[in-house]
Amino acid sequence: MKVAVLxxxxxxxxxxxxxxxxxxxxDIHLATRNPDILRSVxxxxxxxxxxxxLEALIGAGVDAAFVHAATAAHPRIVERLLGAGIHVYVDKPLADTFGEAARLVQLADTHERSLMVGFNRRYAPAYAALRDRPREIVLMEKNRHDLPAxxxxxIFDDFIHVVDTIRFLAGGAIERIEVNTRIVEGALHHVLLSLSGDGFTAIGMMARNSGSNEEFVEVIGAGExxxxxxxxxxxxxxxxxxASSPPSDWTAVTAARGFDPICRAFLAAVASGARLDAMDALETHRLCETITRAAEQGRDGxxxx
Structure with a gap:
């Protein structure tokens, strides 16, 4: 299989x-406009x-592509690849607006190509295993040190991982959504998202002026x-x-963080002819758009x- 990495x-x-x-x-094909990086990698x-x-890459007849370009370039690149009949895996976000993301999902459907968004945390073994545990409360924090923006x-480049993960771990159908943010001189300092439904609450939080870079998830229910x-x-x-269960020293970071299994899942679908759609990923983008507009307009609640 000919696979491009852009x-x-x-x-x-x-x-x-x-x-x-x-x-x-x-059979890997590398692509970047920077000649020094292209040579060294x-x-x-x-x-x-x-x-x-990009056109020369498409002309080489690649079957699938992994897109790791800057977010602003995603729509142009993904659109061209799908139009050329190439299956696409793209780093989050698919686009930094819901409208553009929805257009690309529809385009993949029109061309009957797989489109997968790189929400690797869904494939991280420790996170995936939480879906088998009682989840009356889900709490996720992903904080950054001195990075208001x-x-x-x-929200689209970083908090989207929190949004998608608590959606993935939510204990049922989401019936209520609440958002709280703090904006200082146009920069987001923190954001808190609450998703709740029958018997569960899932909370995601990001502080951009925290004392450290950290990420953790907790699930609580049924006495554990x-x-x-x-x-x-x-x-x-x-x-x-x-009881603590540290990862084995022999477990690769790429496997523990979900990159290995998500890559394998995408390529297996391409190889088998099964088409992956990005409709659930699109719902995460829709929610990110709603959070973004609430933050920009100063609307909490x-x-x-």
Whole structure:
């Protein structure tokens, strides 16, 4: 299978290329407009097929593509790839507006191509296992140190992981949504999202002026609490007892963080002819648009479904 990797920044080099280059039967084609990066990454991974032009890459007959370009370039690149009949995996967000994301999802449907958004936390084993536990309360924090920024940038480029994860872990159908934010001179300092329904509440929080960069998830219910730190370190509390399950030293970070399984899931679908749609990912983008507009307009509290 001919597989393109477009955009060779940190996420491509650290999370995706180590996975893709280890898979059998994958003929990797690299693409970026930066000739120095193209050369250095190609040499590091011994990949000879290198392209500085999107049309030349498409002309090479790739079957599928992983898009890791800047968010602003996603719509143009994804649209062209889908139009050329290529299955697409794209880093979150698909686009930084709901309207553009919806257009691309419809385009994938029109061309009958797979479109998958890189919500790797759904495939992280420690997070996925939480779906089998009682989830009366879900709490997720993903904080940043000294990084206030405009609301749309924060919510679509970073908080979107929190939105998608608490949607994924929510204990039932979502009936109520509440948002609280703090904006200082046009920059988002914190955002808190609450999703609730029959018997559950899922809360996601991000502070952009925190004292540290951190991420954790807790689920509580039926007399137990499970906490996952940094996507992979599990601590269970039950009956007044506490037990920790650190990841094995032999577990690759790419596997623990879900990159390995999500890549395999996408490529398996392409290989089998099963088409993946991005409708559920689109719902996360819709909610991010609603949160963004509430933040920009200074509207806290309940928001419509």
């Amino acid at each position: 955009g060779l920044g940190d996420i491509a080099r650290k999370a995706y290329l180590p996975v893709l280059t280890a898979l059998p039967g994958i 190609g040499e590091a991974y011994r990949i000879e097929k290198r392209f500085a032009d 405009p609301p749309r940038r924060v 609490k499970i906490r996952v730190d940094n996507v992979r370190e599990v601590t269970e509390h039950s009956g007044g007892r506490r 309940a928001i419509p479904l």
